[in-house]
Amino acid sequence: MKKLSILLISLFTTTVLMAQVKISGQVKDAKGKPVIGASITLKDSYDGATSDSTGAFKFKTTEKGTFILIASAVSYKTVEQNIDLSKDVVANFSMKEEFDELRAVTVTAGSFSAGDSKRGTVLSSLDVLTTAGANADITAALKTLPGAQQVGEQEGLFVRGGAGYETKQFIDGTLVANPYFSGAPQIATRGRFSPTIFKGTTFSTGGYSALYGQALSSVVLLESIDLPERSEVNVGISPLMGSLATQQLAKDKKSSWGMSYSYANLDLYFKMVPQTPDYFKVPSFHNADANFRIKTKHGGFIKYYGTFAYNQLGLRRQDIDSTTMKDAFGLNSHNFYNNLTWRENLGSGWRMRLGVSYSTNLDDISLQFQNQNNQQIFVPTVPYSYKNAAYKNRLDVTQGRAEFEKRFNSISTIRFGSEYWYNYNKQTVNNKDSLLTDNYNALFGEANIYLTNDLGLTAGGRVEYSSIIKKFNFAPRAALAYRVGKGAQVSLAYGQFYQKPENNLLFPNPNLGYTKATHYIANYMKTTEGRLFRVEAYYKTYEDLVKTYPAPFSDNSGSGYARGAELYFRDKKSIKNFDYWVSYSYLDTKRDYLNFPEKMTPNFAATHTASVVLKRFVMDWKTGFGATYSFATGRPYYNIMQNGGKYQVTDQGKTKDFNNLGLTAYYVPTAGNTKAKTFWVVVASVTNILGTFGQEQVYGYNYSYNGLNKVAVTPPAKNFYFVGVFLSWGVDRTDDIVNNNL
């Protein structure tokens, strides 16, 4: 009975004594500012509150005893304290910010990232496809960003006073030795890789990470897609080319494979659009690629990508040193590129990225000096004796790379690794072989430390050794990013960069050393919804550039500088369905290198360069329109001739200003029709439309051997046209284009 009464009494007393206790307090962050919307919870009870705009909270509870009071809020670390509920409680909390990838600043100095990454995106991968005048060429689209020159007579990205070979391209971390198709002198070629195989592109115009090296000016980092969305078959038809491709995604969505083949032949096109050079062999291209991708157990990926290409062309031009003779140029080129990578999560914050790559490129070139009947003529005197030649260049590059990453504090990282490149270059000039091999090793490390979400520091370096240079170098890199306001940040970057001289300089003189550049960059970027504003200033010095002297002498006594300011503005918001960006670059650069008699502005550098890119999709017509206008002030040109033991400038000037307007339209008749079995897009574009209106582009001048005849370097035709139909069965790719313009 006693037990029962105790039980009953206790039962009643708990009901009777349901007295309430008041809990109140304040939630502040480390700086003493109120934390709004923090959730205050009495652990294992329903009771709690949410902090108001002053960080204050209060609530009542009927619980008794000691409890844990928890304060939690998005982007703050959760804090707890023990409280005793015997009387009213005042509990104050001080919350520390949580390191958060979404909120943390990133270094944007010198770097443009593209793709669907969450922040700092300047250009999406699809922008490459829809930029007028770019014709789906990655390099051409990157040329609309500040920092790049409008050089049309050579392929490559000429960045901030640097030559084209000072920019290197990497796919999934490994170097691409021949990123462009081989072609004829003074006619730029396209890049080998389609933009659709990449999910992200970073174009660094300076101050890039210690993870990469051997590029004095700039790197383009291409990251391949993991798995395609769905299985599909694609067909492309155009008077210029035909293509067939498939992607097959496994049912469990854990692996995929794909292959494609395309053939381009400009025969029909050249009949319709006359070209200045006389093509005796019309350019044709066979291009095939294959890939597989496997998702591993822990979310890693094993990916293979390989391409094989064969292209040929032959053209004749008026000889510059004579009145009636011609120079014929013939090319056969084979390229085979392979890339195998494995990225894996190793657990406890460790990640690994391994890669191997092998590429081989063979260019077989013949030069002929021909008469009016196109018959080869041999003249034993200079300069005519050089005009008949057979030239073969084989370049094999084998690479291995290992990179490890350890993540701590949720966003800070340390990365380190090593890479090895074996370079085999065999040149055969008129049946005479010469060989250049190089073993290049690099060790690199980089720490990305976040002190708060608003302040990030990067410090790193790489040690490199090249067997042909026979020297070590150490290249330090550092960067800082600081948030100065909502959506606004300042970043700074510094770095030293080394690059081996080009092989054509190492063949005659294998005793050359590294060339070197030092970059200092300051950047301000402001992003608001639908708009991005970016301004950047830089200063660059060049040391140990290769200088050549009459007779086969060369050394590393060259030097130079580049400085400038750049502006970028993109706006998708102000006008509905209308997207545009504007870039402007100012460049002041001089260098003393190769056969320059003194410090001069190189012929690939224009003082002012600007681009305006416009895009609009008209829904009623299911048609997208784009226009790209690029402008550059005239570039210098020189005739440098040998005078005794020295080089000297005998003639110089500036080309006229460069203007280029490209237009594109694409019609998407099946847009949004999810039930259609065949999806198709019709694309029509014209590049350099101003050429028709007397605005012919002049890239520079060629001089005859005696310096008396001067001929303008111009594009092979006034304009370039493209018309094509792209069909797809499977996934609706038209969605890409439509949504890109909504």
Place this chain on the structure above:
Amino acid sequence: MKPFILSILLSVVAVTGFAQSDKFTAAMQKNLALLDSAKTTQDLTAVSNAFERVGDAEKTQWLPYYYAALAQTSIGWMSPNTEKDQVAEKANALIAKAEAIEKNAEIYTLKNMSATIQMMVDPMSRWQTYGAQAGTALQQAMKLDPNNPRPYYLQGMSIFNTPEQFGGGKAKAKAIFEKAVALYKTETPKPLYPHWGQKEAEGMLAKCN
């Protein structure tokens, strides 16, 4: 004497047991009323937190987390683009907690909304990832419960807001809203279970005529 004590004890257990579920029901009802009347993001944050507390205390109930996440999606629609990702991540954390307890159509409906919110930040470049996620979530929801009207209501909204040229428009949306409204009419939600969307679906259907 013993059977008497036992019966008392049993009744005490029953009372406390009843009290427990009664307490849960009361708290849920109170919070649901708050959710219905919430107008500002502050109100919604407060009610989302309140639901999360109930969920954390109960540990085996998915509904509190469901409603906490639903409140977050309401915040997400209202937030400026710069904050949408953060809100969606909070919603996703709550969805994950709910899903760990039970996998059902209502939770996949939330997943659809959260992915749609993230897509809206930058539809151009996010369509492929978040647009696909949103679509898959809706399909999963319909598969898990073909009679649930809410996935159809959301599908109707998506089609309604897509221009006709791209396979959207009123005519196509109408058929979906009709199906949603029909399903709403036959729906008999259990107490505390989600039942939102009927009025909205009827309103949308009226707009399609």
